[in-house]
Amino acid sequence: MQEELLRVAESVVGWANENEQVEVVAVHGKETEIRVYQGEIESFTAAESHGIGIRVVHGGRQGMAYAGTLEEKALAETFAEARDNASFGTPDQFMSIAEPDGVEPVSLELLDPALGSFANEEKIAMALELEKSICAADERIIGVESTEYVDSINTSAIVTTTGIRRASYEGGCYLAASSLATDGTDTQTGFGYSVGRNPHQLNIQKASDEAAERATRLLGAKKAESGRRTVILDPYVTAQFLAIIGSTLSGEALLKGRSLFADRDGDQVAASFLTMIDDPTDPDSFTATEVDGEGLASRRNVLIEEGTLTGFLHNSYTARALGTVSTGSAVRSYNSSPGVGPLALTLIPGERSQNQLIEEVGEGMLIQGIAGLHSGVNPVSGDFSAGAEGLMIRGGQLAEPIREVTIASTLQRMLLDIQNIGNDLERLPMMSTGVSIVVSDIMVSGA
Amino acid sequence: MIERNLIEKTLTEALKTGGEFAEVFVEDKRASSAMFDDGKVEELSSGRDRGAGIRVVVGETTGFAHTADISEEGLLTAARAAASATRSAGAGSHPKPLEVVTAPSPNIVEIFPELVEKRRKVALLTQADEIARSQGAAITQVSARYGDSRRKILVANSDGVFATDDQVRTLFSVSCVATGDTGMQTGRESIGRPIGFELFDEVDIEDLAQRAAQRALIKLNARPAPSGTMPVVIGSGGGGVLFHEACGHGLEADLVNKQASVFAGKIGETVASELVTLIDDGTMSHEWGAFAIDDEGRPAQRNVLIENGVLIDYMWDGLRSRNDGRSSSGNGRRQNYQVLPMVRMTNTYIANGETNPKDIIEDTAEGVYVAHLGGGQVNTATGDFVFGMTEAYLIENGEITEPIREGNLIGNGPEVLNRIDALGNDFDMGSPGTCGKDGQGVPVGDGTPTLRVTSLTVGGTAG
Numbered sequence: 001m002q003e004e005l006l007r008v009a010e011s012v013v014g015w016a017n018e019n020e021q022v023e024v025v026a027v028h029g030k031e032t033e034i035r036v037y038q039g040e041i042e043s044f045t046a047a048e049s050h051g052i053g054i055r056v057v058h059g060g061r062q063g064m065a066y067a068g069t070l071e072e073k074a075l076a077e078t079f080a081e082a083r084d085n086a087s088f089g090t091p092d093q094f095m096s097i098a099e100p101d102g103v104e105p106v107s108l109e110l111l112d113p114a115l116g117s118f119a120n121e122e123k124i125a126m127a128l129e130l131e132k133s134i135c136a137a138d139e140r141i142i143g144v145e146s147t148e149y150v151d152s153i154n155t156s157a158i159v160t161t162t163g164i165r166r167a168s169y170e171g172g173c174y175l176a177a178s179s180l181a182t183d184g185t186d187t188q189t190g191f192g193y194s195v196g197r198n199p200h201q202l203n204i205q206k207a208s209d210e211a212a213e214r215a216t217r218l219l220g221a222k223k224a225e226s227g228r229r230t231v232i233l234d235p236y237v238t239a240q241f242l243a244i245i246g247s248t249l250s251g252e253a254l255l256k257g258r259s260l261f262a263d264r265d266g267d268q269v270a271a272s273f274l275t276m277i278d279d280p281t282d283p284d285s286f287t288a289t290e291v292d293g294e295g296l297a298s299r300r301n302v303l304i305e306e307g308t309l310t311g312f313l314h315n316s317y318t319a320r321a322l323g324t325v326s327t328g329s330a331v332r333s334y335n336s337s338p339g340v341g342p343l344a345l346t347l348i349p350g351e352r353s354q355n356q357l358i359e360e361v362g363e364g365m366l367i368q369g370i371a372g373l374h375s376g377v378n379p380v381s382g383d384f385s386a387g388a389e390g391l392m393i394r395g396g397q398l399a400e401p402i403r404e405v406t407i408a409s410t411l412q413r414m415l416l417d418i419q420n421i422g423n424d425l426e427r428l429p430m431m432s433t434g435v436s437i438v439v440s441d442i443m444v445s446g447a
Numbered sequence: 448m449i450e451r452n453l454i455e456k457t458l459t460e461a462l463k464t465g466g467e468f469a470e471v472f473v474e475d476k477r478a479s480s481a482m483f484d485d486g487k488v489e490e491l492s493s494g495r496d497r498g499a500g501i502r503v504v505v506g507e508t509t510g511f512a513h514t515a516d517i518s519e520e521g522l523l524t525a526a527r528a529a530a531s532a533t534r535s536a537g538a539g540s541h542p543k544p545l546e547v548v549t550a551p552s553p554n555i556v557e558i559f560p561e562l563v564e565k566r567r568k569v570a571l572l573t574q575a576d577e578i579a580r581s582q583g584a585a586i587t588q589v590s591a592r593y594g595d596s597r598r599k600i601l602v603a604n605s606d607g608v609f610a611t612d613d614q615v616r617t618l619f620s621v622s623c624v625a626t627g628d629t630g631m632q633t634g635r636e637s638i639g640r641p642i643g644f645e646l647f648d649e650v651d652i653e654d655l656a657q658r659a660a661q662r663a664l665i666k667l668n669a670r671p672a673p674s675g676t677m678p679v680v681i682g683s684g685g686g687g688v689l690f691h692e693a694c695g696h697g698l699e700a701d702l703v704n705k706q707a708s709v710f711a712g713k714i715g716e717t718v719a720s721e722l723v724t725l726i727d728d729g730t731m732s733h734e735w736g737a738f739a740i741d742d743e744g745r746p747a748q749r750n751v752l753i754e755n756g757v758l759i760d761y762m763w764d765g766l767r768s769r770n771d772g773r774s775s776s777g778n779g780r781r782q783n784y785q786v787l788p789m790v791r792m793t794n795t796y797i798a799n800g801e802t803n804p805k806d807i808i809e810d811t812a813e814g815v816y817v818a819h820l821g822g823g824q825v826n827t828a829t830g831d832f833v834f835g836m837t838e839a840y841l842i843e844n845g846e847i848t849e850p851i852r853e854g855n856l857i858g859n860g861p862e863v864l865n866r867i868d869a870l871g872n873d874f875d876m877g878s879p880g881t882c883g884k885d886g887q888g889v890p891v892g893d894g895t896p897t898l899r900v901t902s903l904t905v906g907g908t909a910g
Contacts, residue, residue, distance in 0.1 A: 037507070040507045042507065046532070047513055047785060064491070067494060069497065069515040069516075074495065078495070081493045084565075085491035085492060085565070088491050088565050089489065090487035090489075092487055142706065188829060189828045189829065223904070226675045257631075258624055260630065260631065371833045372857075375824070376835050378632075380631050381852070385835075386833070386906070387855055387906070403831055405906075406855050406856075408854060408855075408906050445674040445906045445907065447675075
């Protein structure tokens with residue numbers, strides 16, 4: 001597949017005339033999605049898709065066009081559209097297609113042959129077993145709203161007139177479920193999941209335990225009194241915040257005056273023991289990748305080191321405009337031009353388990369889930385406010401369940417208010433890795 | 448898009464292994480956009496996605512496959528792939544003869560996007576940037592985006608349905624950053640309609656850009672939002688998001704059937720204040736969520752969901768209504784040909800009330816007035832939902848006073864519906880929205896008159 005995509009991309013790049021730069025991304029995806037419900041297959045989706053994205057730069061103007069096919073005729077039409085679109089941009093002296101920067105990609109072996117050879121019957125069996133296991137875990141579980149097995153193998157190739165020619169592939173799979181529990185009056189939901197590079201790495205028991213526990217322990221939840229509290233964010237919650245913090249450290253936000261960390265390079269912006277890295281070269285990360293969206297080698301970037309802001313992420317455009325070098329952080333899909341952002345964020349873990357953190361905190365709240373982050377965080381001002389549910393912490397132990405409250409602060413303050421980081425790194429089916437963190441002085445709004 | 452006899456052949460192939468129902472959904476979508484940011488026309492983009500999704504249903508199981516290859520070979524291969532997942536002991540059946548389903552389109556398109564010169568689209572962006580920046584030196588960044596799409600669909604199924612629709616949408620948005628002593632604040636405004644470039648004959652870009660800039664400027668002086676439970680008045684228009692989250696999703700039959708909704712089993716019961724009449728209407732002319740034919744070949748409908756506080760019906764798609772022995776309510780939608788349809792809202796709104804909105808505010812001693820809402824999210828099983836406020840003020844002694852910073856509000860659907868104690872006579876539809884469910888986004892509209900909820904939790908930082 002890689003050779004086929006490279007061949008298509010090369011042929012399109014060959015159409016460039018001498019005054020223009022052209023970048024072609026060709027992708028292929030193969031996905032299986034199996035959903036089961038009440039012991040039956042609810043849906044089985046076998047999907048295969050192609051796409052091509054073409055960017056033309058001419059006189060500092062860029063044009064973009066894409067198509068969800070690799071048919072010969074569509075390629076020509078798409079190329080013509082991209083070229084036409086380039087004539088309407090405002091000339092920009094920094095606009096240019098990326099050039100090779102001499103950094104060789106690390107070989108990560110992100111496609112496990114066991115993924116491709118796993119039989120559909122076995123995938124179905126895993127999903128069914130997960131559903132059954134959750135239902136059997138606790139008598140208060142009345143069902144599982146959705147149980148799914150998903151796997152995908154994605155291949156992409158990128159070729160440019162500037163001399164980039166690279167292909168990469170990634171494969172991954174996960175099991176996920178959302179359980180329903182009731183105590184007769186109250187109903188609660190809880191999710192569980194397990195991710196891997198191949199299905200043998202998936203842990204049905206872990207996914208089942210989590211889905212059952214998360215729902216049942218919230219039964220009977222009430223609103224908490226409003227007040228400032230110390231909270232522990234569950235790994236899944238931390239991961240969602242990391243993704244937003246990472247986006248504020250993009251060279252694009254910096255360049256366009258939208259980063260709340262502008263002019264803070266070298267300052268202490270977080271607790272002194274906090275180190276945040278974006279490391280797509282860690283093969284254990286779910287979104288690991290060998291190359292970025294412009295075909296440059298992906299690399300390990302330290303964003304915050306022991307509390308000090310050490311840098312921003314760049315693609316080749318923001319780097320050129322700000323007089324620095326790309327950090328291999330171009331993000332894109334075939335139907336968009338390259339943006340800038342983190343690829344695989346994580347915090348360096350601490351030493352305590354979540355239970356130890358709960359004991360140390362003594363009085364506070366464990367935040368198990370949050371809602372409305374997309375409407376409740378403003379990555380420009382840093383204000384955030386999100387719906388939250390979880391459990392009170394009293395006397396160093398988990399106590400009564402809490403629902404229908406919000407937690408609020410600013411991203412700037414939250415980073416400085418982090419009191420501890422757990423040792424419970426958790427791989428999730430998303431761009432950032434989870435870990436428990438303790439944050440003081442969060443406003444909890446409730447009754 | 449595809450010859451009728453090839454559709455018939457594909458449906459026959461899909462039913463060969465014992466399928467009870469088969470459907471072919473063909474989509475040909477062209478989209479274009481133009482992006483202005485940081486003082487520059489940054490990029491024009493155009494794209495085309497075309498393909499077919501085929502599903503086969505046997506009992507409780509759906510097999511699904513999609514292909515970008517809509518030749519005979521491509522369609523038959525996809526039909527076999529969808530059928531293979533649902534192999535049953537039964538003998539193959541035959542599809543019913545196709546009969547054309549038609550419905551009048553609620554959207555009359557005058558200027559199709561592909562006929563508009565690109566420079567005219569670009570000119571709108573430049574204009575928006577100039578107007579927004581002229582609102583004050585504190586406006587430090589402006590971005591504007593123009594987008595249009597034309598989506599032709601064809602749906603045919605083994606029950607004999609054959610329907611097509613041609614859906615055009617045009618969208619324009621402006622986002623501003625204002626910078627002051629307290630940091631940066633943002634303001635955004637958007638307008639979208641399921642029509643062509645004539646949208647800009649009825650919409651004033653200057654007005655849109657001004658409002659976006661003012662929204663950012665106002666918040667520079669905003670104080671931290673309060674924290675805790677208090678009366679909340681929601682302005683007309685954007686408040687529809689509240690109902691979209693508080694009960695809209697909970698009335699989708701797929702969630703109801705799995706007991707994953709607090710509204711399951713409550714048909715005929717009082718679920719809201721008697722002021723509340725909730726309607727989902729896919730036929731609402733020129734509104735963002737309107738269309739002639741849904742993504743399962745069913746004409747769009749106007750459905751009364753809650754009438755004077757009493758729950759009348761849920762929203763239905765083909766699969767869920769078949770299982771229940773009733774007809775679809777025209778709410779079967781999908782993001783594109785690569786995914787299965789689900790029960791989705793269209794234009795969801797609260798019917799107009801009788802009270803003068805001024806009186807509602809004067810009658811509120813202390814609380815929060817939300818002029819513009821952002822997005823939201825709901826857990827339909829518990830009913831707990833949140834939604835963001837992007838422009839809000841304090842109410843003090845019956846008057847709207849100081850602006851407050853952004854934040855989320857949180858409530859429980861069934862509780863909040865019962866706590867609506869005032870409904871204005873100033874109904875309006877809100878900004879065009881994209882509703883996300885299960886990873887799929889579809890265009891939706893919403894609307895309300897001004898209304899008051901006697902108590903909601905405001906998630907600010909001020910004690």
